[in-house]
Ligand SMILES: NC(=O)C1=CN([C@@H]2O[C@H](COP(=O)(O)OP(=O)(O)OC[C@H]3O[C@@H](n4cnc5c(N)ncnc54)[C@H](O)[C@@H]3O)[C@@H](O)[C@H]2O)C=CC1
């Protein structure tokens with residue numbers, strides 16, 4: 001597979017990609033036209049904040065499976081287009097947050113103490129100590145907008161300077177405010193009125209773009225100082241210029257602009273604005289961390305694995321992913337059985353989580369089940385990202401339910417798949433956190449450890465059936481690894497599940513199906 005890297009990531013990250021055996025092309029500063037022309041040749045692209053991944057891009061990226069954003073914000077990536085096409089978008093949301101938080105503090109202190117201005121002054125061979133008087137942080141009130149990963153790191157660091165920290169973030173719990181010792185503000189206006197310093201740490205969304213603008217500067221304290229190390233425009237740039245000219249804002253520390261790269265912003269003309277060209281994440285540590293993390297994530301995503309930082313998938317932290325890993329495998333296997341045993345078009349898929357698994361975050365397991373259901377018929381066109389959409393587009397109802405009671409098993413996943421007025425059922429469990437078992441197929445009970453090749457037969461429960469199948473497989477040089485029979489009533493229909501060491505050809509299946517008493521025989525690849 002081929003990976004294109006269009007922006008600088010750490011050499012260690014490139015090494016990880018290359019060592020995996022993938023073909024890696026690094027084309028920094030590639031022109032848009034050339035990118036659109038060549039992207040059809042690639043399975044994955046790794047970008048930072050400059051490369052625009054939009055609808056036009058997707059139309060050319062016909063073989064693309066993964067977009068890796070080496071960094072945090074994904075506002076340069078159009079998400080809907082990716083999800084519709086089953087392209088998985090991964091980022092590294094934790095890898096550069098310390099650097100961004102420290103840069104925020106740097107911008108705040110540098111602007112409060114006029115450090116860049118004084119530096120320029122003395123480098124111009126002058127020594128006039130007047131005109132650079134700053135202000136202290138201690139005893140002042142810092143208003144944080146967005147108490148997420150970076151906002152909370154900034155909050156704790158500012159508390160270290162003896163500041164009172166207040167925050168506005170309507171989307172997080174009161175516990176999180178308490179955890180960081182931050183006073184909650186119910187609305188932005190209250191935060192703006194009370195703050196001596198305001199720092200924004202939200203993503204750029206329709207709601208946050210321009211959220212600090214003319215109205216907010218009207219009610220802000222005279223001499224307020226602001227920092228934007230999040231995304232350009234969260235503090236409206238025109239309103240900021242105006243408020244600075246009117247001496248409402250005493251200083252601004254800015255790392256991000258609406259249009260980047262940018263060397264013409266009117267903010268550059270104001271002496272009390274200190275500005276860096278989007279350097280928040282530009283440290284040795286953050287870049288190594290980001291580069292290596294994104295490389296591993298892109299490789300996992302290309303292998304079709306669930307990735308913790310997939311943006312267009314349920315959010316899973318590493319620990320959560322570890323906890324559900326075995327259920328992801330089990331769910332996919334259970335799902336894969338349907339289209340290999342049955343041919344009817346599915347109308348409804350009911351997924352029942354029972355016992356300990358019902359207490360977990362199972363949305364990703366549902367995706368694994370759906371991926372499994374469609375994979376035998378859609379192959380690589382279905383993946384975790386588009387599995388739900390695939391079900392929807394095919395008019396299939398997906399119903400999930402949870403039962404916290406334990407039945408015969410500590411945990412159980414059961415699928416009831418309705419097609420043409422019949423219900424196919426299959427259930428499985430996980431023993432000792434990693435041992436998968438199929439325990440029920442259409443009401444026949446088993447304890448089968450699923451393997452890549454399985455034979456599943458319905459037969460009349462009578463003597464000699466097992467022997468005949470064994471003989472035919474033996475003649476075809478197919479080794480049987482395990483064999484189990486499930487039956488409900490003696491002498492009626494039974495089901496045999498055999499795990500075998502190699503693929504079973506259509507000819508061998510035909511021979512088995514001709515055995516008297518065999519009602520149905522199917523070969524399943526898991
Ligand atoms: N300058 C740089 O180089 C870097 C910038 N960033 C940017 O920093 C920002 C914050 O990143 P993280 O802390 O990782 O994000 P996060 O997702 O952890 O936190 C964002 C917080 O903003 C809150 N929020 C969303 N809408 C809001 C609204 N209307 N009002 C108030 N709060 C709102 C959310 O509830 C969340 O708690 C992002 O814009 C990211 O792109 C991140 C890394 C480096």
Ligand SMILES: O=C(O)CCC(=O)C(=O)O
Pocket residue numbers: 048049070071072073074096278280281282
């Ligand atoms: O240095 C970069 O790639 C941009 C960092 C950033 O803004 C982010 O990770 O959101």
